[in-house]
Amino acid sequence: MAVGIKVFAPASVANVACGYDVLGFALEEPGDEIVITKVDKKGLRITKITGGKLPYDPLKNTAGFAALKVLEHLEYDGGLEMEIHKKMPFGSGLGSSAASAVAGAMAVNEVLNKPLTKQELLPFAVLGEQIADGAYHADNVAPSLLGGMVLIRDTQTLDFHKVYIPDGLYVVVIHPHIEILTKDSRGILKTEVSLADHIKQSANLAGLMLGMQNSNFELIKNSLEDIIIEPQRAHLIPHFYDIKNAALTNGALGCSISGAGPSIFALCDSTIIAENVAIQMEKVLLDQKISCTIYKSRINNEGAILC
Incomplete structure (x- = not known):
């Protein structure tokens, strides 16, 4: 029986008051989990979703779409099955769709032995979140993927910069x-x-x-x-x-x-x-x-x- 890998992506706080669409930071909890398993049948299929109602069609699912974009970039034509475990509420303002997109992109990268760095996964995760709200922005996705507080200097080029976090915050x-x-x-x-x-x-x-x-x-x-x-x-x-x-x-x-x-x-x-x-x-x-x-x-x- 094939053994899957599991990725956790944390919730995030976007805007941080004065940084609308350009600033966000990651939380320790809650977050989402994605499990990816290699299978013989070609293509990506979402086989299980817990914690909420989401589409099983990868093209309409934030985690699935982000994963598909990574697979397309890597020209991978093998078979994968995905489980999505929502561990955070929908419509909460905590980057739920971003966490799913991040976990989806990172999980397929991990199961394929990490050909891409976290930074290289960022655009695919942003595209995944775009499925949810129609906007192309990285103030939730970037901190959920990369951790810390992140400033997005330019959204189109995804020019991001990690912000120093003082002790005691x-x-x-x-x-x-x-x-x-x-x-x-x-x-x-x-x-x-x-x-x-x-x-x-x-x-x-x-x-x-x-x-x-x-x-x-x-x-x-x-x-x-x-x-x-x-x-x-x-x-x-x-x-x-x-x-x-x-x-x-x-x-x-x-x-x-x-x-x-x-x-x-x-x-x-x-x-x-x-x-x-x-x-x-x-x-x-x-x-x-x-x-x-x-x-x-x-x-x-x-x-x-x-x-």
């Missing part, structure tokens, strides 16, 4: 149990911004990068502000500003929407602060009888791994 993510599809959340955004807002947002992104590089938590705190995207999406998330206020008043460096939402992230500079922030953010939703899940972790520097 912790992440709290709260996921209210509602679903917001990325394509819907992107659809409400204005296509133009004022010059004043552009200047302010650019300064915040530059300040965040300098703060990370220099381990300057005060600069990070002052820069974690989104004045363009967050105000347009906040109404989609029940009690968003109450949750954000709970995080900030209890010591978080910053708090904003994770990707398209409804998940909300907070960055903290100690485990004690992170624990308290998590309790207070959760309390806001529980008081409103809204169920949720809390994730606490460091920024995951490994990204996708062979299990």
Whole structure:
């Protein structure tokens, strides 16, 4: 009996407040798992999906499409079977489709003895995620694949740069149990911004990068502000500003929407602060009888791994 290989790809937080579509970081959990097995019958087939309803047609599935693109590039015409195990919620703002695409691309590469590097897998994973939301962007895919915090300087060429992570930085993510599809959340955004807002947002992104590089938590705190995207999406998330206020008043460096939402992230500079922030953010939703899940972790520097 053929033995498959298993790859885990983690969830990610995209945008990081002031870096819409150009910045993201990986979490330690949750994530998705893909199992790939070589078989005699030619072609790629998805044989099992757990954790949610997804298409079995590889051309319509983020993991399957990313895998097909890798196989096409490698000119591989053998047989493969894929299992997809969703370990994270759909429409959560945690890069669910990106994690599947990353795991799919990496899994076929692993089963074929790693002819491509992680960096070389990036464009195939981005194409896989595009199946889900119709947009070509790497702010979830890149950190899920490569780990750490990643700046995408240019999306079309996928010119990415890893950002230094200061010691002592912790992440709290709260996921209210509602679903917001990325394509819907992107659809409400204005296509133009004022010059004043552009200047302010650019300064915040530059300040965040300098703060990370220099381990300057005060600069990070002052820069974690989104004045363009967050105000347009906040109404989609029940009690968003109450949750954000709970995080900030209890010591978080910053708090904003994770990707398209409804998940909300907070960055903290100690485990004690992170624990308290998590309790207070959760309390806001529980008081409103809204169920949720809390994730606490460091920024995951490994990204996708062979299990």
